[in-house]
Amino acid sequence: MNWMTEFLAKMMPMDASAHGPTLDRLNAYVHVLMLILFVFWGGYFLYVLWRFRAKNNPTSSYEGMRSHWSTSVEAGVAVIEVVLLIGFSIPAWKLWTSQPGKETNPLVIHMVAEQFAWNIHYPGPDGKFGRRDVSLVNATNPLGLDPSDPDGKDDVAALNELHVELNRPVIVHITSKDVIHSFFLPVMRVKQDAIPGMDVPIHFTPVKGNNGQQWDVACAQLCGLGHYRMRGMLFVDTKAEFDDWMASMAPVPEEPVPTPDANPVPEATPQNPPATTTG
Secondary structure (H helix, E strand, O other), X not given: OHHHHHHHHOOOOOOOEXXXXXXXXXXXXXXXXXXXXXXXXXXXXXXXXXXXXXXXOOOOOOOOOOOOHHHHHHHHXXXXXXXXXXXXXXXXXXXXXXXXXXXXXXXXXXEEEEOOEEEEEEOOOOOOOOOEOHHHOXXXXXXOEOOOXXXXXXXXXXXXXEEEEOOOOEEEEEEEOOOOEEEEEHHHOXXXXXXXXXXXXXXXXXXXXXXXXXXXXXXXXXXXXXXXXOXXXXXXXXXXXXXXHHHHHOOOOXXXXXXXXXXXXXXXXXXXXXXXXXX
């Protein structure tokens, strides 16, 4: 099976995720199965052309097949499909939908797609996401962050620039503001539709850094006339690099408005002027 995996690897993006080898092996199994079926059915088709050629069968037969082997084959195929569904597909889906636990310290990110950009929302040092309100969305606040929410004061917002940490599990909550997009990280073997009104979490663990390479955050769903330019960049940083980037993106704290001092009493005027008498 390694020969098929190596052959397909020549035509696919590099794999930089922990779960990538498993998916690549599954892809190889599927291709080998399809190759076997192609050879079998292609050979069977050529055999039928030769076996039932007009020269050997000048007259048609209307009796049809007298044996029931085709029925047995169909039943066998159905049983195999049930075994694959129950024994493989459902457990694999359960494994994929099980998010990393808190003990792994996952990096949680909110990804909000729009025509034609990726809006990325990170929690600040407090680890809490600020409240978002669709009514607050505008050109300068694409995520609709509520400025009055204290949990959002230290949040980081980025545009088309996804930074993750090497060897740290990542959970991305994906949604969309307008139409259906498709969040696609080829090197992480990750793809998930971004659907308006739905929050769909996916997870992966990067195990390789960029090393000077340019990795894309692509949209794999035709989402409008500007679909071709809906492209972001993926950066896999070391912990120090990630912390430095987060610090550089941190919002500048608002300086408190100084309270003016009370008007001082002029020096020429005594603070407690003596009482005056009239007579």
